[in-house]
Structures are given as C-alpha cells and as structure tokens.
C-alpha cells in the first residue's frame with residue numbers, strides 16, 4: 001500500500017480574466033496579491049511615500065491612496081512615479097479625479113459607483129480615457145454607500161443588491177467595449193460578503209478583489225477577514241485581497257500574507273508550530289514560543305519550527321518540522337529534519353533553536369529555497 005498523498009490546496013482557482021495593475025497581474029493564473037491603503041493625507045507626498053515604502057517592505061504588492069481633494073489629485077503623479085509598487089487612486093464623489101488619476105499615471109483607479117453622482121453618464125468618457133492609458137478600473141461597491149436605486153429596490157445591502165450594482169456598472173463600461181475591470185462587493189458581515197462574492201463569481205469572469213469592509217479593530221477584523229477570505233479562497237474565489245483593520249496598514253499586510261500562507265496560496269515563511277500547553281507541560285511553552293518567535297523574526301525562508309511542551313505530541317510534531325524541540329524533565333530534545341541532534345538543558349533551548357535555525361536558513365538560501 002502506498003502512502004496517500006496529502007492535498008496541498010483546497011480548490012482550483014476560478015477562471016477569471018487577467019488584468020494588469022501596473023507591474024502586478026491580477027486574475028487568471030496570477031498569484032493572489034495582497035493590498036493595503038495608506039492612512040496619510042495623499043497631498044503629503046513625503047509621508048505617503050514613506051508609508052508606501054513601509055508597506056512595500058512588509059510585503060504589500062499594490063497600494064491604494066485616497067483622493068478626496070484637488071491637492072491629493074495633484075500629488076498622484078509624483079506618488080505613482082516614485083512608489084515601488086503599483087498605486088491605485090481611490091475615488092468617491094468627484095468624477096474629475098478619475099481623469100486626474102488616469103492622467104497622473106496611476107496603475108488603476110477605484111471608483112465607487114454608489115458615491116459618484118451621474119456616474120452612469122460619465123462612464124463613456126472614463127472608459128475612453130482609461131482605455132487610451134491602459135488603466136484598469138476597479139468597480140468598488142460598498143454596503144455603506146450602495147447605489148440609492150438598489151437600496152430602494154432591496155431595502156438594504158443584500159448580496160443581490162451589491163452584485164446587481166457591480167454588474168450594472170460593469171455593463172455600462174462593457175457598452176463602450178471596456179473590460180479592463182476588477183470588482184469588489186464589500187460588506188462588514190462576512191456571511192453577506194461571502195454570499196455576494198459567490199454570486200458575483202458565478203455571474204462574471206472579472207477578477208475579484210476581496211474585502212470585508214469596516215471589519216473593525218485588529219483582533220475582530222483579523223478573524224472576520226480570515227473567515228470570509230478563507231471561505232472564498234478555499235473555493236477558488238478571489239484574485240487580490242485587502243484586510244481592512246482599524247490599525248496601522250502594515251498590520252493589514254501581515255494578516256493578509258498570513259491568510260494566503262495558511263491556504264498555501266503563498267509560499268510559507270517562518271512557521272512556528274507550538275502547542276497550547278496544558279497540565280502536562282514541563283516547560284513554560286508560551287515564553288518559549290514567544291522567545292523563539294522573537295529570535296527568528298524577519299526570517300524569510302520557509303522554515304517550520306516546532307515548540308512543544310511535553311513528550312505526548314512533542315516528538316511527533318518536532319519530527320515533522322524542519323527543526324523542533326520536545327521538552328521534558330528540564331531538558332529539550334532538539335530535532336533537525338526528524339533526527340534528534342542533541343539534548344540541552346531548558347535554559348539553552350532558545351539559543352540552540354535559534355542557532356540551528358540560522359544554519360538551516362543559510363543552507364536553504366544557498367539551495368535557493370528562500371521565498
């Protein structure tokens with residue numbers, strides 16, 4: 001009998017059109033990308049570029065900037081030119097800024113049809129300008145600013161209302177031969193949001209930008225986003241994601257990357273497999289896990305490190321990992337690639353794990369395994 005293979009992914013990706021957001025492909029066979037949005041005044045070019053640089057360093061692939069005023073619109077050209085990652089201008093209310101963003105060389109423009117008065121009349125001109133510049137448009141429908149017509153028709157922001165709004169706007173662009181589009185239908189309730197994206201995914205082939213809007217402070221927003229994105233991505237739905245948190249944007253990127261890594265949609269980096277501890281623990285697992293995590297912070301190679309409190313699951317998990325410790329009797333058995341390489345006193349566990357991790361990481365980098 002052969003050993004059954006372990007599945008590495010949950011579903012095939014939904015087949016979507018591929019569009020190009022600056023240097024980043026979205027949809028088709030392109031990897032799911034992670035986005036965030038700056039919190040600075042866009043007109044403060046220095047502060048905005050500084051935040052974009054921090055986001056870029058943390059793994060952000062596409063960044064969105066708000067454009068509520070003419071000063072912000074005037075800043076777009078410099079920001080788009082100097083940013084290392086594609087910049088999307090986020091436009092509500094004022095169609096004139098859509099044209100300004102296209103002229104400024106933004107990689108894409110997000111429009112919220114529910115918030116732009118007489119948007120339908122402007123679509124022809126927007127499609128013409130975006131087409132000429134090769135600028136994709138994100139139709140970003142949001143439960144909080146749903147088109148008044150649909151709000152009246154459905155009574156509230158139901159999945160059907162969100163999807164109808166998005167597809168209506170897309171159809172207006174299509175009338176002018178413009179299909180360089182991605183769509184989002186965000187809602188703060190993961191159940192409504194998941195149902196909306198499922199319906200949208202079945203109704204069109206546009207790439208989809210996933211988001212739980214106004215997801216809340218870091219803890220709640222992380223859970224809501226992980227649950228909703230997990231449900232959709234596990235069905236192959238979603239081409240780019242933004243985790244919305246009431247927290248610094250770099251936190252959104254960390255959460256987004258972790259969601260994709262958890263689903264094997266992005267190569268895993270450092271992964272700490274640590275037990276929750278229990279009455280059998282013979283070391284302080286929390287402290288040990290925290291110290292090992294801190295000691296290996298920033299490591300980019302896909303290293304799996306097991307930190308286990310006792311011998312019940314310890315040796316098994318430690319053996320499955322690249323590196324691990326199974327603790328007991330004031331000592332730690334250190335495993336590397338499934339073999340016990342040494343037993344050290346408890347006080348030496350952390351430094352030994354970090355030393356060994358560095359050696360393995362160096363070898364991985366030499367072998368070209370780094371992510």
Ligand code: SF4
Pocket residue numbers: 275276277278279280281282308309310311312313314
């Ligand atoms: Fe408890 Fe040991 Fe399992 Fe940790 S590995 S949770 S200490 S039984």
